[in-house]
Amino acid sequence: xxxLQLPLNQTQRIRLQRALEKLHSLSSKAxxxxxxxxxDTIPVNYDDAFLKGHGTTDLNGELVATVxxxxxxxxxxxxxxxxxxxxxxxxxxxxxxxxVEVAQKRWRLEINFSQxxxxxxxxxxxxxxxxxxxxxxxxxxxxxxxxxxxxxxAEVRNFxxxxxVQLQARSQKYGKLEKGQLLIIDPYLVKKSKQHFHYLEQFxxxxxxxxxxxxxVGEHVEARDGMIVDQxxxxxxxxxxxxxxxxxxxxxxxxxxxxNAVRVLSTLGFNVDADLxxxxxxxxxxxxxxxxxxxxxxxxxxxxxxxxxRRSLMTKRKR
Amino acid sequence: MVGLxxxxxxxxxxxxxxxxxxxxxxxxxxxxIYVETGVIPQAxxxxxxRLGATDVIASVKAELGKPSALQPDKGKIAxxxxxxxxxxxxxxxxxxxxxxxxxxxxxxxxxxxxxxxSAGSGIDPSSLVIVEGKVCWDLYIDGLVISSDGNLxxxxxxxxxxxxxxxxxxxxxxxSETSGDEQPEVNISDEEFxxxxxxxxxxxxxxxxxxxxxxxxxxxxxxxxxxxxISISINRKGHICGLTKRGGAGLDPSIILDMISVxxxxxxxxxxKLDSEIAAAEANxxxx
Numbered sequence: 001x002x003x004l005q006l007p008l009n010q011t012q013r014i015r016l017q018r019a020l021e022k023l024h025s026l027s028s029k030a031x032x033x034x035x036x037x038x039x040d041t042i043p044v045n046y047d048d049a050f051l052k053g054h055g056t057t058d059l060n061g062e063l064v065a066t067v068x069x070x071x072x073x074x075x076x077x078x079x080x081x082x083x084x085x086x087x088x089x090x091x092x093x094x095x096x097x098x099x100v101e102v103a104q105k106r107w108r109l110e111i112n113f114s115q116x117x118x119x120x121x122x123x124x125x126x127x128x129x130x131x132x133x134x135x136x137x138x139x140x141x142x143x144x145x146x147x148x149x150x151x152x153x154a155e156v157r158n159f160x161x162x163x164x165v166q167l168q169a170r171s172q173k174y175g176k177l178e179k180g181q182l183l184i185i186d187p188y189l190v191k192k193s194k195q196h197f198h199y200l201e202q203f204x205x206x207x208x209x210x211x212x213x214x215x216x217v218g219e220h221v222e223a224r225d226g227m228i229v230d231q232x233x234x235x236x237x238x239x240x241x242x243x244x245x246x247x248x249x250x251x252x253x254x255x256x257x258x259x260n261a262v263r264v265l266s267t268l269g270f271n272v273d274a275d276l277x278x279x280x281x282x283x284x285x286x287x288x289x290x291x292x293x294x295x296x297x298x299x300x301x302x303x304x305x306x307x308x309x310r311r312s313l314m315t316k317r318k319r
Numbered sequence: 320m321v322g323l324x325x326x327x328x329x330x331x332x333x334x335x336x337x338x339x340x341x342x343x344x345x346x347x348x349x350x351x352i353y354v355e356t357g358v359i360p361q362a363x364x365x366x367x368x369r370l371g372a373t374d375v376i377a378s379v380k381a382e383l384g385k386p387s388a389l390q391p392d393k394g395k396i397a398x399x400x401x402x403x404x405x406x407x408x409x410x411x412x413x414x415x416x417x418x419x420x421x422x423x424x425x426x427x428x429x430x431x432x433x434x435x436x437s438a439g440s441g442i443d444p445s446s447l448v449i450v451e452g453k454v455c456w457d458l459y460i461d462g463l464v465i466s467s468d469g470n471l472x473x474x475x476x477x478x479x480x481x482x483x484x485x486x487x488x489x490x491x492x493x494x495s496e497t498s499g500d501e502q503p504e505v506n507i508s509d510e511e512f513x514x515x516x517x518x519x520x521x522x523x524x525x526x527x528x529x530x531x532x533x534x535x536x537x538x539x540x541x542x543x544x545x546x547x548x549i550s551i552s553i554n555r556k557g558h559i560c561g562l563t564k565r566g567g568a569g570l571d572p573s574i575i576l577d578m579i580s581v582x583x584x585x586x587x588x589x590x591x592k593l594d595s596e597i598a599a600a601e602a603n604x605x606x607x
Contacts, residue, residue, distance in 0.1 A: 007353050007596075098324070149322035178326025181341050218330075246333030256334075256343040263342070291343030296351060 006267075006297040019304040026311050034072075036065040036080060044078055053079025087112045087187035087212035089165045093156045094196040096182070096210030097167070099146050105139055107146055109154070111212045112187060115164045119146075119154055123168035125175075151177040151216065153208055173197055179247060180206070180218015181259055185266035187213035191273065198274040203254035203281075207274060215272070217259045219247055253291060257281045260294040264303055279306075323543060331541060335529050341540070347585050349536045352477065352592065354600040356485040364486025364515070366600070368478040371538065372468035377460065377478035379486045383505065384457035386448060394447020394455040398426045400462040400475060407467050415464075418471075422462070425472055429523050429552035429561030430479065442483070442520060449491050454505060456488060469539040472550050476523030481597045483520060485604075487512030521554035521561070522590050524582040528570070533578055535585055549578050553586040 008016065036042060042063045044050060052058065055067040056079060065071070069082040089095070089111070097109030100116060108116040121134050121142060146152055153174050154167040169175055190211050198207040199220060208216040247255070261280035265272050280303055284294050293299060323331075334340045344350070350371035359365035364379040386393060400422040402415030409415070430442060447456040460482070462475045490513055492506045527537040527548040534541060537548075547566030554560055559579070564570070 007351065098322075147325075150324045151327065176324075176326075178324070179330060181327065181330060246336060247330065249337050249339065252334060252337060252339050256339060256341065259341065260343055291339070292345070292348060295342060 006300055008297045008301070012297055012301045016301045016304055019301070019308040022308040023304075023311060026308075026315055034070050036071055037068045038066060040065050042071055042078060042080070049076060051077045053077050055080030055082060083188050084186055085188075086114055089113060089117075089156045089159075089212070090192075091156055091158055093192070093211040094153065094208070095156060095167070095212045096151065096153050096177070096208055096214035096216050097212070098182075098214075099148055099150045099152060102142055102146070102148060105134070105142075107142070107152075109152060109167065111165070111210075112184075112214065113165060113212065117154075117156075117165040117167050118160075119152070119167040119169060123157065123166070123170060125170055125172075146176060151182055153177055153210070153216065177208070177216050177218060179221070180216055180255060183215040183217065183259055183262050183266075185213050185215060185262065185272065187211065189213070189266055189269070189272045190215075191271055193273060195274070200254075200258070200274075200278065203258065204251055205254055205258060207258060207277065209272065209274065215262055217255050217262070219251055219255070254281075256291050257284060257294070260284075260291060264294060264300055268300060268304055268307075270303075270307055276307075323540060327540075328544060331544060332530050335532050335534055335541070340534070341538075344536075346532060346534045347581070349589060349592070352596055354477075354481050354593075354596040355604075356481055356597065356600045357604040363488060364482045364484075366478050366481030366485055366597075368474050368481060370468075370470060370474045370477075370536065372466055373470055373474050374464075374466035375471065375474045375478045376463045376465060377475065377482040378463075379479075379482045380459045380461070381456045381486070381488050382459070383449075383454060383491075383507075386452060386455040390444075391452035392448050393444040394457065396431055396442060396444060396447075396458040396460065398430065398460045398462070398479070399423050400426065400464070402464045402467070405466070406464045410464075410467075422464075422471060422475060425550060425561075425563045426462070426475060426479065426523075428563060429476065429521065429550065443516075446516070447488075449505065450493060454491075454493075467539065469537045469542045470525060473523050473525050473536065476521075476552065477593055480517060480520045480522060480593065481600070483515050484517040484597055485601065486515045488515065489513075519554055521552040522586055522593060523550055523552045523561075524586045524589060525550040526578045526582055528566075528568075528574075528578075533581060549575065549582070551579060551582045551586075553583055555590055557583055557587075 042056060042065055044063050052063060055065060055069060056063055057066050063078070065080045067080055067082040069080045072079055072081050095111045097111040097117060099107050100110045101108040105121045107119045109119055111117045121138065124145065126132065127145065152169065154169040155174065157166045157168040159165060190209050190213060192211065196209050200207055204220050206218050206220050258277060258281050261277050261284065262272060265276060265280060270276065283306060284299065289299055331341060335346060338346050353369040355367045357365060358367045358376060359378045362378040363381050365377065367376045384395060387395065400419050402410045402419050404411045404415065447458065449455055460479055462478060464471055490508045492508065494506055524535065525548055526533045526535060527542065527545045529541065529544045529546065537545070545566055546568035547564065547570055550563045551559055552561040
């Protein structure tokens with residue numbers, strides 16, 4: 001785990017150490033053999049034929065890891081999956097990206113992958129909701145849908161032959177994200193789950209966990225029934241509205257609390273999922289911890305201890 | 320810097336207007352400051368300061384030199400800042416040079432009182448003289464920006480203050496009495512050190528104006544929204560040692576006076592916090 005850059009005093013350090021050791025001992029023993037660091041030999045049966053994959057190399061007749069990560073075996077392929085690498089997209093993943101370029105009939109989005117992802121104009125629902133062929137006029141009006149630096153939520157559709165990723169945003173729940181903040185954490189902390197869009201009713205907040213490590217926390221927006229038909233009026237109206245309506249204070253406090261909960265969990269290296277985030281946020285409000293103090297060392301230690309307890313309870317229940 | 324969408328900018332401005340920023344801070348709250356001293360053992364003094372994701376290192380090196388003819392009873396101090404390319408992609412190659420010069424000049428102005436006379440500066444150069452007119456200490460203060468997330472000037476000011484309190488200038492014995500233009504012989508002792516007196520060193524507070532409100536310690540996202548910013552260096556007595564205004568928007572004089580009084584109020588807490596953190600860091604350093 002990355003060295004925590006927090007000013008911990010002596011007791012806090014000891015408590016944190018204890019909690020982390022407890023978590024470490026609770027994690028299943030089978031996996032501990034699989035993690036390797038650079039120059040570790042990978043246990044492989046050399047009599048069987050196997051393929052050397054990414055992150056491995058042949059050194060003096062032995063198979064040695066070149067990155068720090070977990071050894072994965074798929075049939076005859078042996079490779080090392082690095083933990084803190086860039087996001088590796090899979091078809092059907094929900095990702096949150098930022099538009100970097102508006103190109104011909106497509107938008108290019110940055111999603112923490114080695115290349116920019118492509119969102120085709122034809123993979124976007126038109127504002128008027130009609131299914132039709134995209135005309136040249138639509139192409140000229142692309143900026144009215146998404147501009148540069150907009151935050152967009154989309155789904156991975158497929159891979160191009162050159163390795164680049166194609167996205168689609170055909171459903172109502174995808175699209176531009178406003179009125180909130182974007183958090184960036186390591187991609188490996190977001191595991192694939194059934195639901196990536198969470199509407200937290202008790203807070204009135206939308207929480208989108210992009211699998212590429214981009215997390216969106218914002219005001220709840222009802223599933224769009226298409227944008228307002230007249231686009232020229234729309235841009236005028238929206239700027240005027242924005243000048244007047246800031247997010248109400250209570251909702252903003254909830255947004256900040258959830259955002260800080262995500263930050264704390266990512267600093268500690270715990271998997272980020274909605275239940276854990278809600279629990280962390282409720283822990284902080286039940287202890288009357290000020291929102292900014294959530295980023296202090298005391299709360300980090302509390303969260304680590306809570307998580308250690310929770311996991312030990314879970315393993316006890318399993319037995 | 321990564322761009323921000325219109326919606327995000329609006330959210331940040333709303334937060335500042337409602338006194339609740341993106342990470343839950345109030346407008347006048349600093350991020351937690353983390354101080355480590357003695358990080359560069361070869362230097363006479365060094366410190367590393369972490370302010371959220373902003374990470375800077377300051378080091379102090381003292382060398383023997385000759386005082387200038389205009390001010391024979393004062394030593395010389397030079398401050399130079401370097402923005403490492405690891406801090407941000409735009410610092411690659413010569414991209415960081417403009418920002419480095421700007422920071423160096425601002426720090427010189429705030430801590431040394433400008434390039435012309437060093438009268439009334441935060442750091443007293445007359446304590447650096449050994450033999451008047453012949454030998455003095457030259458202090459070279461270097462700042463390195465490792466990671467940039469806004470508010471570099473404040474972090475560098477605090478790092479320099481911490482580095483100077485960590486500095487031990489070797490004691491010098493003047494070997495013999497000489498007359499005329501001969502250079503006196505000096506023995507630099509390896510054992511005894513003189514601690515620098517840092518109680519008079521000012522601390523820098525940057526107030527950033529976004530919309531109609533000012534915030535302290537802006538992150539780089541908030542800094543993309545600034546209309547103007549004022550950096551004030553204030554010492555323990557509450558006196559202003561230096562003042563810099565950045566940003567293209569004009570400011571009404573009454574606003575500037577208001578910002579100065581706000582900065583004075585904030586600086587008291589900051590100086591106390593910084594002093595306690597520096598003391599804790601030095602205690603930690605002695606233990607390890």
